Amino acid sequence: MRDHTPTDMPTRNRPMNRGASLADDASRLDAVAKVTGAAKYARDMYPADCLFVGFVRCPVGSGQLAARDEAAARAVPGVLEVEIERDEGRYHGQPVGHIVAESKTALRRAMRALDARWTPGPCSVEIEQAAGEPPQTQGDIAQLLERAQHVLDATYETPVQTHSPLETHGGMAIHHGDRAELFSSTQGTSAAADGIEDQFGLPRAACEIHCEYVGGGFGSKLNGAGREGAIAARMSAKYRRPVSCFTDRDEDHLDTGNRPSSRARVRIGFQADGTVLGGHIHTWGGVGVARGGGGCAIPSNHYDLGRIQKTSEDVQLNAGAPRPFRAPGWPQGKFAEELMLDEICAACGLDPVEMRLRLERSDDRRDMIRTGARLIGWNQRRPNGSGGAIRRGFGLGTTDWPRFPRQAEAEVIVNRDGSVEVRTGTQDIGTGMRTVAGVLAADRLGCGLERVNVRIGHSSLPPGPGSGGSMTSHNTAPAIIEAALQARNALLDAVGDRLGIPPDELSIQNDHLIHDQEPMMDWAEACAKLPRDAVIGRASSDTPQSQRHVGEGHSQGVQFVDLRVDTQTGIVHVDRIIAIQSCGQVVMRKGAESQIIGGVIQGVSYALFEHKIHDKATGTMVNPNLEWYKILGSADMPRIEPVLWTKGQTGVRSLGEPPTIPTAGAIACAVFNAIGRPVRSLPITPDKVLAALEGGGR
Amino acid sequence: MTMTPDPPPRGQVSRRSFLQTMGVSAAAAAVQAQAERADAAQPSSAPTTLSGPGPIEITLNVNGSDRRLTIDPATTLMEALRWHAGLTGTKEVCDRAACGTCSVLIDGRLVNSCMMLAYDAQGSRVTTIEGLARPGSLDPIQESFIRHDALQCGYCTPGLILASKALLGANPRPTLDQIKKGLAGNICRCGTYTNVFNAVLDASGQSPLMDSEAPDA
Numbered sequence: 001m002r003d004h005t006p007t008d009m010p011t012r013n014r015p016m017n018r019g020a021s022l023a024d025d026a027s028r029l030d031a032v033a034k035v036t037g038a039a040k041y042a043r044d045m046y047p048a049d050c051l052f053v054g055f056v057r058c059p060v061g062s063g064q065l066a067a068r069d070e071a072a073a074r075a076v077p078g079v080l081e082v083e084i085e086r087d088e089g090r091y092h093g094q095p096v097g098h099i100v101a102e103s104k105t106a107l108r109r110a111m112r113a114l115d116a117r118w119t120p121g122p123c124s125v126e127i128e129q130a131a132g133e134p135p136q137t138q139g140d141i142a143q144l145l146e147r148a149q150h151v152l153d154a155t156y157e158t159p160v161q162t163h164s165p166l167e168t169h170g171g172m173a174i175h176h177g178d179r180a181e182l183f184s185s186t187q188g189t190s191a192a193a194d195g196i197e198d199q200f201g202l203p204r205a206a207c208e209i210h211c212e213y214v215g216g217g218f219g220s221k222l223n224g225a226g227r228e229g230a231i232a233a234r235m236s237a238k239y240r241r242p243v244s245c246f247t248d249r250d251e252d253h254l255d256t257g258n259r260p261s262s263r264a265r266v267r268i269g270f271q272a273d274g275t276v277l278g279g280h281i282h283t284w285g286g287v288g289v290a291r292g293g294g295g296c297a298i299p300s301n302h303y304d305l306g307r308i309q310k311t312s313e314d315v316q317l318n319a320g321a322p323r324p325f326r327a328p329g330w331p332q333g334k335f336a337e338e339l340m341l342d343e344i345c346a347a348c349g350l351d352p353v354e355m356r357l358r359l360e361r362s363d364d365r366r367d368m369i370r371t372g373a374r375l376i377g378w379n380q381r382r383p384n385g386s387g388g389a390i391r392r393g394f395g396l397g398t399t400d401w402p403r404f405p406r407q408a409e410a411e412v413i414v415n416r417d418g419s420v421e422v423r424t425g426t427q428d429i430g431t432g433m434r435t436v437a438g439v440l441a442a443d444r445l446g447c448g449l450e451r452v453n454v455r456i457g458h459s460s461l462p463p464g465p466g467s468g469g470s471m472t473s474h475n476t477a478p479a480i481i482e483a484a485l486q487a488r489n490a491l492l493d494a495v496g497d498r499l500g501i502p503p504d505e506l507s508i509q510n511d512h513l514i515h516d517q518e519p520m521m522d523w524a525e526a527c528a529k530l531p532r533d534a535v536i537g538r539a540s541s542d543t544p545q546s547q548r549h550v551g552e553g554h555s556q557g558v559q560f561v562d563l564r565v566d567t568q569t570g571i572v573h574v575d576r577i578i579a580i581q582s583c584g585q586v587v588m589r590k591g592a593e594s595q596i597i598g599g600v601i602q603g604v605s606y607a608l609f610e611h612k613i614h615d616k617a618t619g620t621m622v623n624p625n626l627e628w629y630k631i632l633g634s635a636d637m638p639r640i641e642p643v644l645w646t647k648g649q650t651g652v653r654s655l656g657e658p659p660t661i662p663t664a665g666a667i668a669c670a671v672f673n674a675i676g677r678p679v680r681s682l683p684i685t686p687d688k689v690l691a692a693l694e695g696g697g698r
Numbered sequence: 699m700t701m702t703p704d705p706p707p708r709g710q711v712s713r714r715s716f717l718q719t720m721g722v723s724a725a726a727a728a729v730q731a732q733a734e735r736a737d738a739a740q741p742s743s744a745p746t747t748l749s750g751p752g753p754i755e756i757t758l759n760v761n762g763s764d765r766r767l768t769i770d771p772a773t774t775l776m777e778a779l780r781w782h783a784g785l786t787g788t789k790e791v792c793d794r795a796a797c798g799t800c801s802v803l804i805d806g807r808l809v810n811s812c813m814m815l816a817y818d819a820q821g822s823r824v825t826t827i828e829g830l831a832r833p834g835s836l837d838p839i840q841e842s843f844i845r846h847d848a849l850q851c852g853y854c855t856p857g858l859i860l861a862s863k864a865l866l867g868a869n870p871r872p873t874l875d876q877i878k879k880g881l882a883g884n885i886c887r888c889g890t891y892t893n894v895f896n897a898v899l900d901a902s903g904q905s906p907l908m909d910s911e912a913p914d915a
Contacts, residue, residue, distance in 0.1 A: 005844060006836075006841045006842075006844050006845040007845075008845065013896055013905075013906035013907055013908060013909060014909050015908075015909065016909065027844045027845065027847065028844070028847065028849070030852070031843075031844040031847075031849060032836070032844065033852075034849050034852030034855050035827075035836065035840040035843050035844060035849065035852075035855055035856075035859060036787070036827065036828065036830070036831050036836070036840065037785070037786070037787015037788070037826065037827035037828045037856050038787070038828075039852055040786065041786075041853065043790070044780070044786035044789075045786075046780065046781050046784075046786075103770065103781075104777070104781070105770045105772060105773070105777075164887055165851070165853075165887060166789065166791045166797070166799060166851070166853040166854055166885070166886075166887050167789075167791075167851070167853050168791075213851075213852065214851060215789070215851050215852070215853030216850075216851040216853060216887050216888055218887075248793070249791065249792045249793060249794075429851060430850035430851030430852065430888045431850070432850070590846075590847035591847065593847070593893075594847050594850055594888075594890060594893060597889055597890070597891075597892045597893065598850060598888045598889030598890065599889070600889070601889030601891065601892075602887075602889055605889075625792060625794060625796060626791070626792040626794075626796040626797050626885060627792075627794070627796040631885055631887065632889075633882050633884075633885060633891075634877070634878045634879075634881040634882050634884070634891045634894070634895075635878045635879060635882040637878060637891045637892070637895075639892075639907065640892050641909040
């Protein structure tokens with residue numbers, strides 16, 4: 001099927017991005033597998049004789065397991081094991097035991113037969129139920145606030161957002177006696193191997209992780225093999241049968257991480273001319289039963305906000321713990337910061353673009369702001385609250401992401417038959433990493449992409465980084481590039497030797513060996529001249545040779561929003577978003593655009609819909625599904641225009657996280673512009689819009 | 699989606715015996731397909747045989763060929779396809795018709811296979827994502843999805859492709875609004891909708907959405 005991969009994507013629908021990347025038209029190397037259903041994800045594996053593990057979970061915010069019928073659960077046909085490990089719970093979804101059965105149906109029947117009865121206890125599920133007071137404002141800041149002509153005193157709130165990857169969390173383990181395999185839905189193939197030997201009861205060298213395809217992660221699958229993979233491995237060792245353990249959709253909402261809720265109390269002083277003097281910002285993060293992870297990135301340091309005292313508190317609650325979620329802490333911080341700035345603008349009669357151009361610390365972003373204002377048609381923006389029943393609003397937000405160095409290793413093998421293999425132990429969770437690896441190797445080798453087979457997603461490969469922190473491409477790229485260059489040089493040495501031509505007179509371009517600026521033979525013929533089966537290039541990202549391929553600077557971006565608010569229903573309809581983003585040298589245009597579009601969509605969804613809701617009395621999540629936990633769908637879609645910013649870009653840099661950071665803030669600003677009053681709480685649902693319009697909103 | 703079961707194999711059962719069968723089915727949750735056939739071969743007054751709660755045998759026509767499966771009577775079509783027929787292109791995501799990821803075509807109509815008992819799919823033509831391509835050539839909608847990068851992690855992709863196929867079957871030149879509504883039953887968490895719209899527009903011979911002109915930078 002590979003031969004049929006359509007690659008000729010018309011560039012006419014995104015003319016501004018044409019020519020921005022190494023491969024404008026390259027399609028994903030795994031696209032055919034994904035559109036035909038041939039791609040096997042870990043959750044798709046049901047080997048003969050497979051066992052299934054499910055967790056018994058606490059159904060309330062806190063409680064005691066008062067009664068249960070383990071004998072009845074064990075008596076269900078097909079049930080092998082029922083084990084209750086504890087009889088108290090601290091949050092809805094906490095595992096307190098497990099059941100092993102021969103089918104998912106038997107597992108469900110056993111869960112019902114167990115008939116667990118819980119006595120609920122007191123619990124706190126919202127930040128306001130458990131938050132402490134902000135610490136005292138330090139003396140110099142207090143004086144600054146007293147001197148300021150104006151002080152904005154406001155509180156901004158964001159909800160818990162669940163990652164909701166479509167493939168839930170889990171793994172499928174097979175124990176072969178002297179070796180074992182775990183098919184894991186993970187964002188870290190190499191990390192998933194850590195400690196798995198203890199679960200399998202085998203030497204580490206006898207255990208392998210496979211992760212060819214992952215149905216989304218967004219940060220929640222950065223925990224290696226996870227609890228699910230670990231118990232699958234353990235049970236496969238115990239029963240010597242394949243074991244699958246995957247969460248159901250409700251469990252995925254409850255106990256596989258989230259973006260924690262936040263509150264930001266802002267007291268900031270400014271002058272009538274819009275000069276921001278500084279102030280005290282205190283944030284709370286609702287971290288569930290975790291000890292940390294509730295950071296809220298305000299101030300962002302994109303803007304010069306004067307002297308800021310920043311304090312924060314992680315608030316423990318009776319709820320599932322957070323995990324990293326696509327730019328942890330950032331969307332919530334930028335929501336508060338951008339809306340805060342627009343509230344200052346409104347008080348001073350300043351234009352939000354003008355204000356940001358004044359405060360912005362990055363010249364590149366200042367350029368992007370001017371460009372974005374032109375593309376969105378900022379000159380059509382009216383004063384806050386103008387218009388009739390349907391009101392239009394414009395807003396903007398900014399983003400920035402550094403590069404976090406991690407070690408990655410790669411091999412590039414050129415075979416005598418002309419085929420090429422790229423080997424690195426990273427994974428493709430939808431980011432396009434498989435294709436990025438192939439394009440980079442083909443580009444440096446000079447051969448056609450169709451010759452390249454990319455091998456990722458196995459722990460036996462040279463170790464690669466996890467797909468988190470937007471670190472995969474930019475850390476893997478230097479190793480792949482260096483390995484490809486080595487393989488290319490080895491090929492030219494060998495072929496030059498055979499042809500009696502000095503290798504430095506040879507080059508490879510467009511799948512052909514070039515001498516004296518003329519094609520001598522095609523790639524396959526050149527490879528056929530290799531005196532051995534293959535030449536191999538190997539590189540690690542942390543060597544000086546590889547470091548030559550690392551780019552400079554941060555990935556930066558600006559987003560502009562154009563929306564309408566129906567003041568009679570409170571419904572916000574986002575019409576258009578311009579997303580300008582830099583990410584170094586773009587490797588694969590289609591994939592880069594998809595990353596930006598996807599980040600923006602998750603940002604819109606966060607701004608308008610998503611909310612993990614707990615009942616305050618019982619601590620039970622009331623919407624652990626996909627009909628009441630609202631995620632943006634096709635009917636809600638704005639027109640999104642990704643703009644790849646190529647000016648001054650070098651190296652391969654981060655792209656996964658930055659595009660989701662500014663969206664919610666830009667939308668909140670646009671809603672403020674439309675209705676003339678700030679909605680300081682996400683998601684911006686119709687009830688909050690109507691309350692704000694009536695003057696009672698928070 | 700559809701909760702009305704399609705009739706058992708056509709030409710083998712009278713309407714009356716079918717209704718009798720389904721009446722019992724509603725109460726007892728399971729009736730063996732074999733029994734219906736035997737029933738149909740005889741005058742319709744012959745007694746109906748119940749089966750279950752143990753495993754039952756069913757025959758599903760999937761992607762043009764009959765598949766004989768032994769299943770628990772409570773097995774949904776999605777589960778039968780994934781667990782018993784090895785057709786895991788049909789994905790399980792929400793198991794309650796909220797996401798469209800398990801979409802299949804039943805006699806050309808789009809159905810959430812998690813909301814239908816496998817038993818009730820007997821006698822219908824079931825098309826899964828695995829049945830869309832011909833050997834050596836993809837369906838045009840699959841090609842268009844690839845060309846426009848209308849997929850990221852790929853988990854929603856089979857459902858979205860079948861939903862697009864059903865949409866184009868009913869409306870060969872849908873407007874953008876009709877595409878948005880036509881695909882509203884399918885959730886994509888990575889956020890590929892923009893490219894999905896372009897893929898459907900392109901597959902129906904229409905121009906993809908035009909973006910703004912290049913910035914000066």
